[in-house]
Every structure is written in C-alpha cells, then in structure tokens.
Amino acid sequence: MLKLIGKELREQRWTIVIGVALFSAVGILTALSYGMLIRHGENVAQFLPPGLAEQFAILLEDYTYYVWSQWHPKNLLQMGVILALILSAPAIAGEVNRGTIKYLNSLPISPGAIILGKAAAGSAVLTATVWISTMALLIAGSAAYPGLNWARLLAATALTNVGLLAVYALGLVFSALGSDPVKAGVLAAAVLLVWSAAGLHAGTAFLSPFWHMKGAGLFAGEGSFPWGSLLLLAALAAAAFLAAGRILARRQL
Amino acid sequence: MEKAIEIRGVEKRFGQRLVLRDVSFAVPRGSVFGFVGPNGAGKTTAIRIILGLLRPDSGSVSVLGLDSQQQPIALRRLVGYVAEESNFYPWMRIDELMGFHASFYPRWDEARARELLETFNLHPRTRVRELSKGMRTQLVLTLALAHRPELLVLDEPTSGLDPVWRRRFLQALAREATASGATVFFSTHILSDVERIADWIAIIHQGSLRVVRPLDDLKYNQRVIRVVFQGSPPADLLAAPGIKAVERDGQGYLITVEDNFDAIYQSLQKAPHFVLEQVEQDLENIFLDYTGEKGDGNA
Numbered sequence: 001m002l003k004l005i006g007k008e009l010r011e012q013r014w015t016i017v018i019g020v021a022l023f024s025a026v027g028i029l030t031a032l033s034y035g036m037l038i039r040h041g042e043n044v045a046q047f048l049p050p051g052l053a054e055q056f057a058i059l060l061e062d063y064t065y066y067v068w069s070q071w072h073p074k075n076l077l078q079m080g081v082i083l084a085l086i087l088s089a090p091a092i093a094g095e096v097n098r099g100t101i102k103y104l105n106s107l108p109i110s111p112g113a114i115i116l117g118k119a120a121a122g123s124a125v126l127t128a129t130v131w132i133s134t135m136a137l138l139i140a141g142s143a144a145y146p147g148l149n150w151a152r153l154l155a156a157t158a159l160t161n162v163g164l165l166a167v168y169a170l171g172l173v174f175s176a177l178g179s180d181p182v183k184a185g186v187l188a189a190a191v192l193l194v195w196s197a198a199g200l201h202a203g204t205a206f207l208s209p210f211w212h213m214k215g216a217g218l219f220a221g222e223g224s225f226p227w228g229s230l231l232l233l234a235a236l237a238a239a240a241f242l243a244a245g246r247i248l249a250r251r252q253l
Numbered sequence: 254m255e256k257a258i259e260i261r262g263v264e265k266r267f268g269q270r271l272v273l274r275d276v277s278f279a280v281p282r283g284s285v286f287g288f289v290g291p292n293g294a295g296k297t298t299a300i301r302i303i304l305g306l307l308r309p310d311s312g313s314v315s316v317l318g319l320d321s322q323q324q325p326i327a328l329r330r331l332v333g334y335v336a337e338e339s340n341f342y343p344w345m346r347i348d349e350l351m352g353f354h355a356s357f358y359p360r361w362d363e364a365r366a367r368e369l370l371e372t373f374n375l376h377p378r379t380r381v382r383e384l385s386k387g388m389r390t391q392l393v394l395t396l397a398l399a400h401r402p403e404l405l406v407l408d409e410p411t412s413g414l415d416p417v418w419r420r421r422f423l424q425a426l427a428r429e430a431t432a433s434g435a436t437v438f439f440s441t442h443i444l445s446d447v448e449r450i451a452d453w454i455a456i457i458h459q460g461s462l463r464v465v466r467p468l469d470d471l472k473y474n475q476r477v478i479r480v481v482f483q484g485s486p487p488a489d490l491l492a493a494p495g496i497k498a499v500e501r502d503g504q505g506y507l508i509t510v511e512d513n514f515d516a517i518y519q520s521l522q523k524a525p526h527f528v529l530e531q532v533e534q535d536l537e538n539i540f541l542d543y544t545g546e547k548g549d550g551n552a
Contacts, residue, residue, distance in 0.1 A: 003356035007342070099340035105306060106336060107357045108329035252307050 008121030023133030031141030088171025089185030156215035163213030169240030263312030287451035333397030343382035387418030
C-alpha cells in the first residue's frame with residue numbers, strides 16, 4: 001500500500017510543486033491586499049456606487065473577516081475544486097487510458113485497496129496544498145498587519161479542506177467509471193456546477209456542498225463551529241470513496 | 254494426480270456472446286501445460302477467470318487449492334502472471350518497478366530477481382520506456398519468477414516477438430520451470446511453442462474445450478490410417494471406440510483415430526486388405542482437425 005501511495009505521489013510531484021506554489025502565492029497576495037486597501041481604501045471607495053461603497057467599508061472593518069471572505073469562499077474554494085478534479089480525474093481513467101490498470105489489477109491487491117491508495121495520495125496532496133498555502137497566508141498576513149484571528153481562519157480551512165476531499169472523491173467516482181480523464185473531469189465538474197445552483201437561493205443554499213465548505217457560520221451569529229457541515233462533507237467524501245471502490249471492483253478491468 | 258488448476262463447468266458471456274461454454278479441465282502440478290486456440294477462442298478470458306480477475310457466469314475455479322473468486326488476492330500471491338500486453342509505468346526504472354512489484358509479494362526474493370536480470374542482460378537503471386518488446390517480455394518474466402511462484406500463468410507470452418527473442422524466451426521459461434519445479438500454464442496460438450516445451454495440451458475453439466491430453470499421448474493416438482479393404486470392411490470395425498471419423502476415399506477409407514490407436518490398428522491388420530498405412534499427422538493437423546478448420550473439409 002505504501003509503495004502504491006509513493007508511486008502516486010511520484011506521478012503527481014509536479015502538481016504538488018505547482019499547486020503549493022500557486023496557492024501560496026495567491027494566499028499571500030490575498031492577505032497583503034488588506035493593508036493596501038486600508039491605505040488606499042478611500043481612493044477606491046470614491047469610484048464605487050453608494051451601496052457597494054458601504055459594503056466595501058464593512059469588509060474592511062474586520063481584518064479576519066476580510067481575509068476569510070477573499071480566501072476561503074473565493075480563491076481557496078475555487079482553485080481547490082480545480083485542483084481536486086485535476087488530481088482525481090486521471091486517477092483511474094488515466095490508468096485505464098494508458099493500459100496500466102491491467103498491470104495494477106493483476107497484482108495481489110483488491111480494487112478497494114487500489115482506490116484507498118489513490119485516495120490517500122490524492123487527499124494528502126490536496127490537504128498539504130490547502131494547509132501550506134493557508135499557513136503562508138496567515139504568516140504573511142500577521143507579519144503585514146496585526147489582528148488576524150488564526151483560530152477562526154484555521155477552523156474555516158478545516159471545513160474547506162474536508163469539502164475539497166468530497167469533491168476529490170466525486171471526481172474519483174467519475175474516474176472509476178470511464179477511461180478518459182478529460183471526460184471524467186468534465187462530467188464531475190458539470191455535476192458540481194448543477195449542484196452548486198442550489199446555493200443561488202438563500203432557502204436552498206444548505207443543499208449545496210459549497211455553502212457548507214465556506215464556513216460562513218464561523219462569521220455569522222455566535223460564530224460557533226458548524227459541526228453539521230463538517231460531518232455532512234465527511235460523509236459525502238466517505239460515500240463517494242466507497243462508491244468509487246465498488247465501481248472499480250465491478251468493472252473487472 | 255495433484256492439480257494446480259481445476260476448472261469446473263465455467264461459462265462466461267459478454268453481452269449476448271458466449272465466450273466460454275461449459276469449460277472443464279485440470280492442470281497437473283509440475284506440468285508445462287499449453288492452452289492452445291485460435292485468436293478469439295476464449296484463452297485470455299479463461300486465464301482472467303483463473304486469476305480471479307473476471308467472474309464466471311457459472312462454474313468454479315480452484316488454483317493451488319484456493320477458490321479464484323473467494324480468495325483472488327491470496328491466489329495471486331502464489332502465482333506468477335505474464336499478461337499478453339504488459340503496460341508498466343514508462344517513467345519507472347527497472348529497479349523502481351521491481352521495488353514497487355516486490356512490495357505486493359511477501360515471498361519476493363531480491364537475490365533471485367537480480368540473478369534473473371543478469372541472465373536477461375537487463376540493467377536495473379534502464380527506464381521501462383527504453384525497453385524493446387523482447388526486453389520487456391523478459392522483464393515481465395523476471396517479475397513473474399522472482400517471488401518464486403508455485404504456478405506460472407502466461408498469456409500469449411511470445412506473441413509479437415521475433416524468432417530470436419521467442420527462442421530465447423522459451424529457453425529461459427523451460428529452464429526456469431525445470432529448475433523451480435513450478436507448474437507452467439501458458440496460452441498460445443503458436444503450435445511450435447507448444448511442441449517445444451509443453452507436456453500437456455488443451456485445445457479450445459469458439460469457447461469450447463476440444464481436447465485435454467498429455468502432448469505425447471495426443472500425438473501418438475491422434476493419427477490417420479488409410480486402408481483399402483479386400484471387399485467390404487467388417488461392420489463393427491469402423492465403429493470401434495477411439496475412431497473419431499471415417500471418410501471414404503475412392504476404394505479406400507481414411508480413418509481418424511483419437512484413442513486406442515494400437516488396438517484399432519491391430520484389428521485393421523487382421524481384416525483382409527490391399528493397403529494399410531499411417532498418414533503422418535503433425536500437431537498443426539491435429540489442431541486443425543479439432544478446430545474444424547481443415548481446408549479439405551474434414552471436421
């Protein structure tokens with residue numbers, strides 16, 4: 001199993017390097033943008049319509065809220081979804097596509113263990129990218145400007161991380177179904193797009209996994225940790241990983 | 254007879270197509286067993302079922318005493334498998350691939366693996382993508398042998414190899430099988446490969462098993478006798494057990510025998526005849542006879 005995980009990490013080494021570098025750069029810029037806006041906020045506000053200028057002012061009132069709003073629901077979530085699909089789509093479909101799945105299947109290892117190895121490596125890459133870049137953001141943000149609430153931002157990161165694992169697992173399901181990594185990625189993205197439509201209306205927002213991934217509950221009302229969202233996302237991820245294992249076993253490749 | 258593989262009543266369909274129909278046979282332990290059939294006969298499907306990679310629609314398979322459907326992982330630990338096409342990770346070096354492969358086999362013997370690499374002149378630092386087809390086949394054989402399997406299963410191992418590489422591969426296979434005492438089960442449509450190393454043969458055609466016998470026994474008993482009787486032949490003589498087919502050839506008869514050759518020949522000698530001779534049958538003729546593909550219409 002460890003060798004299988006090692007092989008996966010070796011194959012994804014450039015994705016890891018580029019992913020961590022890109023996410024960290026965006027994270028650092030996100031944190032540093034607050035100080036810049038504080039310094040030049042008035043200049044910016046005068047060009048905004050009255051309603052938007054008001055919202056802009058509220059956004060700048062709380063450093064932590066600003067960083068969260070620009071990082072977790074936007075950059076981290078969006079780039080994370082793309083990374084999760086880039087990692088998961090070729091996981092099985094790529095092996096089928098290049099013919100190596102027959103070699104892998106001929107080894108004394110079950111389809112479930114193959115999925116487990118792939119899932120462990122993919123999840124490790126995703127998790128490392130999310131946390132390394134968030135830590136870079138927190139360190140750079142704290143160095144540049146005081147008052148960042150690490151605990152809240154780390155709690156939101158945990159939610160986004162688990163949500164991205166669910167997205168990765170969904171990509172793995174489509175990867176296990178097909179033999180074309182591009183098709184697998186596009187199909188998974190299409191499903192997520194349709195699913196995300198629930199988030200457009202306040203009444204149905206809770207049906208969207210992205211709503212749960214943002215961790216908005218940490219910044220609303222009493223600011224308690226949304227355990228329900230965490231459990232829901234973890235359950236989604238587990239169910240999708242199981243489904244991928246079953247699909248691979250049934251395909252008898 | 255101790256059995257390395259036992260297949261009982263296996264059937265497999267892909268959609269509407271029946272790929273294997275009621276296939277039953279046993280592979281004796283220690284034998285070199287050639288599983289012969291034309292392309293599309295069902296050889297690869299049968300091998301994938303034997304290894305637990307495919308589920309049969311009915312029937313059962315036991316390999317080294319393990320049920321291939323219930324214990325496929327334990328089974329594959331004891332078996333060395335050479336697939337028809339082995340696509341490894343092209344970026345891996347040979348030593349990396351061996352390290353990866355070895356991690357799945359508790360009985361992996363590193364010294365033996367190095368010895369096999371030397372035998373085949375394969376350099377551990379060479380990348381898989383740099384290997385020729387012949388070298389790749391030898392690498393597969395190295396991987397299949399280095400965990401000292403009790404059973405070696407090879408699916409069309411020499412397919413696509415030129416005569417030089419084919420000869421080298423078969424020599425190595427025969428040498429290793431003899432040295433290790435492992436059972437060798439290999440599929441092929443190249444009859445000269447079977448004649449060179451097999452001691453048992455099974456012929457499969459259109460999903461049905463046509464014959465399973467020791468190769469020498471098959472070649473000895475599966476013969477054609479040409480006889481011209483003086484007058485009519487005795488009524489029961491041409492229906493003796495072991496006679497597979499009788500054809501009228503002008504005044505004479507062509508009798509295809511599949512068993513009891515000596516007894517049948519002696520009976521024919523006793524009947525009054527002008528001509529009595531054996532027609533030479535090589536393995537190709539025997540194969541075509543069983544697959545019904547003879548150009549002369551003999552089925």
